[in-house]
Amino acid sequence: QAQETSRLKDQFLAIASHELRTPLTSILLRTEVMRRAKSPTPEMVAGNLLAIERAAKIQARLVDDLLETSRLLTGKLTLAQDSFNPASLVQDAFDTLLPAAEAKGIKLTLRQSTTKLHYVGDSMRMQQVFWNLVGNAIKFTEALGKIEIRSEEKDGQFIFRVKDSGRGLSSAEIKALFEPFYQAPSGRSGSNSGLGLGLSIARAIVDLHGGKVAASSKGILHGSTFTVHLPAAEAMAQHA
Numbered sequence: 001q002a003q004e005t006s007r008l009k010d011q012f013l014a015i016a017s018h019e020l021r022t023p024l025t026s027i028l029l030r031t032e033v034m035r036r037a038k039s040p041t042p043e044m045v046a047g048n049l050l051a052i053e054r055a056a057k058i059q060a061r062l063v064d065d066l067l068e069t070s071r072l073l074t075g076k077l078t079l080a081q082d083s084f085n086p087a088s089l090v091q092d093a094f095d096t097l098l099p100a101a102e103a104k105g106i107k108l109t110l111r112q113s114t115t116k117l118h119y120v121g122d123s124m125r126m127q128q129v130f131w132n133l134v135g136n137a138i139k140f141t142e143a144l145g146k147i148e149i150r151s152e153e154k155d156g157q158f159i160f161r162v163k164d165s166g167r168g169l170s171s172a173e174i175k176a177l178f179e180p181f182y183q184a185p186s187g188r189s190g191s192n193s194g195l196g197l198g199l200s201i202a203r204a205i206v207d208l209h210g211g212k213v214a215a216s217s218k219g220i221l222h223g224s225t226f227t228v229h230l231p232a233a234e235a236m237a238q239h240a
């Protein structure tokens, strides 16, 4: 356990410094270009500001994910206790990510049944879970692919499923994928951005809500399915 923690710490530092450097370099470069320009045109200023904003947003997300992971690894994460409707969190994730899917020519669909039960927990973090899973589906599905999101309520649980027609998963990958910093070997990953933290964060958050996340695939190139089971407050009360 101690060895595993120190390995994670080393990896943490190596990856964090490398990945954080890239957007930072771009921000510094663009800033300098603008500062040195003798007579900057509005177009040039706007273009540089847009690039700076993009790089800063990427960096903010990386920092957030790293902080979240460090809180999870040290057991210092505390969950909010809101009452929320998971179906509306899924709807929000869908609405937010639809443009990214459309930009890749991916057909993203959503089908949900109405929920009757009550859910209590950290709605912002659960929102992030759905967001991460749908975001991955978009990232790892080729242009013109297909992604179906579905949810239903069954046996006291909210069941969420995102099924993509993307590059699929080997059984070895399915075992490794929820580990912090895991990313498929390059070559298979294509233009893989990110730190490999999304799924480990998602799993930890769902666990803390008494639920489960799982991955399945019919094999490489045959798409992937990610499922979340989230118990309703009623079901949690029965177990308590």
Ligand SMILES: Nc1ncnc2c1ncn2[C@@H]1O[C@H](COP(=O)(O)OP(=O)(O)OP(=O)(O)O)[C@@H](O)[C@H]1O
Residues within 6 Å of the ligand: 065, 132, 136, 137, 139, 140, 164, 166, 167, 168, 169, 177, 182, 183, 184, 189, 192, 193, 194, 195, 196, 197, 198, 199, 200, 224
């Ligand atoms: N829908 C999917 N299809 C195929 N492979 C996937 C899918 N989702 C995740 N993976 C694999 O699991 C790895 C880990 O996913 P995870 O979300 O943790 O990291 P990431 O998306 O690479 O980076 P981050 O989420 O930190 O931005 C991915 O790099 C990819 O190899």
Ligand SMILES: [Mg+2]
Residues within 6 Å of the ligand: 132, 135, 136, 194, 197, 198, 199
């Ligand atoms: Mg991800």
